[in-house]
Amino acid sequence: MDSPQNILLASEGLRVGVDDVRRSSTLICAPIMAESVDKMVVDMGNAKALGADLVEIRLDHLKCFNCSEHLKILIKESPLPTLITYRPKWEGGQYDGDEKYRLDALRLAMELGADYIDVELQVAHAFIDSIYGKKPEKFKVIVSSHNYQETPSVEALGNLVARIQATGADIVKIATSALDITDVARIFHITVHSQVSTVPTIGLVMGERGLISRILCAKFGGYLTFGTLDSGIVSAPGQPTMKDILHLYNFRQIGTDTKVFGIIGKPVSHSKSPILHNKAFKSVGFNGVYVHLLVDDIANFLRSYSSVDFAGFSVTIPHKEAALKCCDEVDPVAKAIGAINCIIRRPTDGKLFGFNTDYVGAISAIEDGLKGSHNSGSLTVSPLAGRLFVVIGAGGAGKALAYGAKQKGARIAIANRTYDRARELADTIGGDALSLADLDNFHPEDGMILANTTSIGMQPKVDETPISKHALGSYSLVFDAVYTPKMTRLLKEAKEAGATVVSGLEMFIGQAYEQFERFTGLPAPKELFRKVMDGSL
Structure with missing residues (x-):
């Protein structure tokens, strides 16, 4: 596939004034x-x-x-x-x-x-x-x-x-x-x-x-x-x-000389990442643009856009596992998870580095929801320790959450539409497996934590939910990685059942902090991120 890699200009200075006059004659x-x-x-x-x-x-x-x-x-x-x-x-x-x-x-x-x-x-x-x-x-x-x-x-x-x-x-x-x-x-x-x-x-x-x-x-x-x-x-x-x-x-x-970043996915038009990152780039005077990238084959995409001008990518469904195989080097945590959601291209030689920021954002948000410490560097025991943590989905995001919860001392159960995939992940990480159909009758104990990592309930199919309402009474906290809409049917019904609910928006913001800092080398404007996502900016 043809590539513009030999004709694109590498950027020297990456910062521009926030209110610069127009830079393009287009x-x-x-x-x-x-x-x-x-x-x-x-x-x-x-x-x-x-x-x-x-x-x-x-x-x-x-x-x-x-x-x-x-x-x-x-x-x-x-x-x-x-x-x-x-x-x-x-x-x-x-x-x-x-x-x-x-x-x-x-x-x-x-x-x-x-x-x-x-x-x-x-x-x-x-x-x-x-x-x-x-x-x-x-x-x-x-x-x-x-x-x-x-x-x-x-x-x-x-x-x-x-x-x-x-x-x-x-x-x-x-x-x-x-x-x-x-x-x-x-x-x-x-x-x-x-x-x-x-x-x-x-x-x-x-x-x-x-x-x-x-x-x-x-x-x-x-x-x-x-x-x-x-x-x-x-x-x-x-x-x-x-x-x-x-x-x-x-x-x-x-x-x-503008650096290009983007969200690789299929579908991808629903993603709010371009709103978030472009406002953040502008606020700190960073010379970059962040775009939606509807990608069918991620390996083909990365080969075609191999210039250092294409400097970094967020990766979402369904490419998180395939993306890992495309990188020259992968962060050890991401390698253990088996999926990445962030790719950085090194400017000196164009090599690709893969990271996983999903689990950091999600686990922190869940720990916050449980009203406990989420400082993994401290001696404080995580509120996840000893809890039964049920993950719906065995894809890239499911692996990330299961791995992150396991690190915090939780016991893991994987529920997936295809039982064999659930079994494979459970065996890898050390946990139990069940099919999605069995989830409604899964009640080994009360006070469990549920994390949906699938796209079930995402726009436009907002009436869907991965688990029946009657089964939600066994959970003390329910997390949904879907953030469009912010309050999914799963979260509404979990709240009605008495569980604490954590929106995928919290995971989204948390993982975006780290991605922004890897993209730019600058501290993330966290207050701006939150204002953008709650619609006040």
Whole structure:
């Protein structure tokens, strides 16, 4: 798989001022897709208020379009530079009429003062020839190619760029589809190399796996990215909102030397890690960006993004065990657990180091819930000592909690949907095993501790629970690693049964402290973390 590793720039200084002026020249364009001209005018005002640099006026979305009259209004009334697009159905748009009328409208937009027009590669040669000698000085023609099936090889993309440049394009635009997140590396390769050309390039990859192309284009030299006014109203699959681009990912502060971090998972869009880490990076002036990474094959991902610019990752379901095998070195505790949730890439040689911060965050939160000491370095006996600690799930998080509780002197029982996996972990760690179906009738003693480490009950399946309510009366404390929603059905029913409950949010914050410090080498802003997660910041 192609990798941009040879073309990315390593960072020297990692700190930037919190309120630095924009570091990237990449523009943010808001697509305007209303069905009426009046609504488009309103939306253009909203785009400016949200922080867009320009607007893309999608003429093909208008229900009623009077070419001369409406173009004059739209171009004159726009408070921002305008990009006029009249996308035909054969290139993924809405227009299904006469081709001459469509191209005449684009020519008229140029004459009426539009700043850019977008014309498709298929008709670009003839169109650009038709306006030869008539182009205003600052007017730019974007020639675009959309591939809704795949992302071609670097060689094929390079040939496509050359074909687009040969039309006389002022700006190249290539939009492809992501079958895998590693496809985006090929687009980065193209946009980085476009920096040596006189023709700027827009390179974007559609779909959730392509999201990083829309954020990291600011690092890899893309001319512009698209940000929607509202979530769900997109002109292409996978577009983030203006709000997220600017305030979640701190887009204006991303530059060529910005370090990239992210959460590797499947699914991953629910993760709050980007909110947490990006706010923390900004608060301490750290030159990094943290993104969602929808990864199917973690080994393939790490091979493709092997530059030291991809400096560290959080790892979540279902990759925690596979990630361990991808590391050059693994922390002894993580090795004993058999799973990691944090990878650091050493800047000097690119080697990968794996850690497990899950068990620290979870066990501390559970000990706090039991109102005991959680200082493992002291002589104080842990409140977990001697207690029966029942873990639901035998995956990476289950192993972490079982190992951490065992270290604190707890007796362990593993419950899993597949009994053989429960038995395997129980034998490794020294404990009992049972199937998930047996858990409802498991009552060897009162005052037990229950820890759910599976995704049961996570959004959107919030009505699910791993254990029936009647069985919860045997537990003095119930912990749920799920934190979306914060109060799962399991925790609600456990509270009603009289147990102390500990939300996965506590584990999440605890493990994030340590990850942040490993990512940055700086103390975690703990108060900020908690404010972000409780919604007060």
